[in-house]
Amino acid sequence: MWTLLWVLIGVAGFAALLFLAAGYAAYLFSLTRREKKPSIQEPDAKAKIRIDANIAGGEYLMGKNPEDISMKARDGLELKGYYLPAEKPSNKLAVLVHGYTATGPGEFGGFIKFYHEVLGYNVLLPDHRAHGRSEGKRIGFAALEWQDIFDWTDIYARRLEDPEVVLHGISMGGATVMNCNANNPPDYVKCIVEDCGYTNGYEMMWLAARRDLKLNIPPIMWACAMWFRLFTGKSLRKDSDPYGNIDRFAKPTLFIHGADDPFIPKEMCERCYAAATVEKDLLLIPGAAHAMAYFIGPEAYEAKLLEWYAKWMPERVRV
Numbered sequence: 001m002w003t004l005l006w007v008l009i010g011v012a013g014f015a016a017l018l019f020l021a022a023g024y025a026a027y028l029f030s031l032t033r034r035e036k037k038p039s040i041q042e043p044d045a046k047a048k049i050r051i052d053a054n055i056a057g058g059e060y061l062m063g064k065n066p067e068d069i070s071m072k073a074r075d076g077l078e079l080k081g082y083y084l085p086a087e088k089p090s091n092k093l094a095v096l097v098h099g100y101t102a103t104g105p106g107e108f109g110g111f112i113k114f115y116h117e118v119l120g121y122n123v124l125l126p127d128h129r130a131h132g133r134s135e136g137k138r139i140g141f142a143a144l145e146w147q148d149i150f151d152w153t154d155i156y157a158r159r160l161e162d163p164e165v166v167l168h169g170i171s172m173g174g175a176t177v178m179n180c181n182a183n184n185p186p187d188y189v190k191c192i193v194e195d196c197g198y199t200n201g202y203e204m205m206w207l208a209a210r211r212d213l214k215l216n217i218p219p220i221m222w223a224c225a226m227w228f229r230l231f232t233g234k235s236l237r238k239d240s241d242p243y244g245n246i247d248r249f250a251k252p253t254l255f256i257h258g259a260d261d262p263f264i265p266k267e268m269c270e271r272c273y274a275a276a277t278v279e280k281d282l283l284l285i286p287g288a289a290h291a292m293a294y295f296i297g298p299e300a301y302e303a304k305l306l307e308w309y310a311k312w313m314p315e316r317v318r319v
Contacts, residue, residue: 023223030205031139031228033130050110050295057109061125064116071155073129073136073148080133081126083156084116091160092121092313095153099171099196099291100139103132107170110294114302119309122160126152128172138231141201142172143239146179150186157188164313168193170291171264175201178242178272181249191312192249193305194242195256196291199268201240208263243272252279254308258288258296281308 066082073079081104086092094115098107104125105112115121128145129136138144149167157163165188169177174197181192198204202225210216225236238244253276257269266284273282283304285297294301 022217022220023225024227026209026220026224027227027231030208030224031141033137033139046289046292046296050292053295054106054109057112058105061105061109061112066125071126071148071152073151077129077135079126079129079135079148079152081124081152084112084123084125086116086120086122088120090120090122091162091164092119093124093153093157093160093163093165094119094121095124095126095149095156095165095167097126097145097149097167097169097173097176098128098131099169099173100141101131102171102173103127106132107173107291108168111168114305118302119305122156124152124156128176140232140234141205141228141236141240142175142179142242143201143234143236144232145172145176146183149176149180150183153189154186157186163188165189166191166193166309166313168195169197170195171197173197175204175240175242178249178253179240179245181251181253181278182242182245183248185250189251191308192251192253193256193308194253194272195293196258196261196264196269197242197272198264199241199243199271200237202236204264204268205236207265243268243275246272246275247277249276249278252312254281254283254304256283256285256293256301256304258290258293259284259286260288261290261292263290279312 064084066084069081069083071079096104096108098104104127108125112123115123127134129148130139153165157165167177167180167189174194177192178194178197206221209221228236255269255273257266259266273280285293288296
């Protein structure tokens with residue numbers, strides 16, 4: 001009997017070590033900086049439209065000689081970004097918050113001209129920790145990044161008289177700005193635009209593992225979440241949880257999503273929109289895959305932004 005018990009203990013211990021190792025591998029693969037990560041959707045002609053627009057937008061940005069900026073994060077990391085002042089003095093600031101494995105210009109290049117020339121806003125394009133030119137090894141999956149965005153915003157809002165700020169995020173950036181909304185955003189933040197953000201970090205990781213990696217083994221995901229908590233001090237379930245904290249949203253929120261998003265399903269957006277109790281609006285773009293809404297439906301997207309900002313960040317005549 002004792003022999004059998006020790007065998008069972010040994011088997012259980014081996015299985016636990018195996019799951020811990022697999023979870024660690026999953027954590028390294030998905031939540032740490034890597035020079036090359038697999039694409040979350042297969043590139044096609046539509047994706048090329050987005051890629052080309054963002055490349056052209058990055059060239060437009062560099063042609064305007066933006067400020068090459070940096071900031072020390074609360075944990076000492078040096079974060080980098082770009083700041084493009086408005087052509088004419090403006091109290092409006094758009095903070096453009098990129099998604100997973102992207103960069104500020106790489107995600108929002110196609111938007112810069114619209115914000116800079118049509119709206120006349122000051123534009124802030126930070127690179128998240130462990131992304132682009134910023135330091136860091138560990139990706140916070142919106143659990144860490146929202147504090148960085150608050151700190152970036154505060155620095156550049158203070159440069160403006162009577163500042164009015166919009167936080168506009170895509171994908172992980174959408175989840176990040178929703179987290180900002182749930183954590184007492186300052187008065188100068190007037191509204192939020194979230195594009196294809198997810199409901200909850202753990203739910204999103206679990207969905208991607210089952211669908212894209214065909215990995216349906218709960219102990220591996222539990223171990224991945226455990227390693228995330230160990231290394232970041234944050235919980236994928238509780239600290240990357242826009243939907244769970246939606247009753248704490250403080251600012252008007254515009255929800256945008258591609259109706260044919262294969263990566264973050266539009267149902268996540270619809271759930272957040274339905275549950276939100278702040279002033280809100282919803283735009284779904286037919287035929288748009290992940291992070292493609294602006295590039296598939298630019299007219300509808302820009303019209304909605306113009307309507308949204310006219311309501312929440314209107315131009316005021318100064319006497």
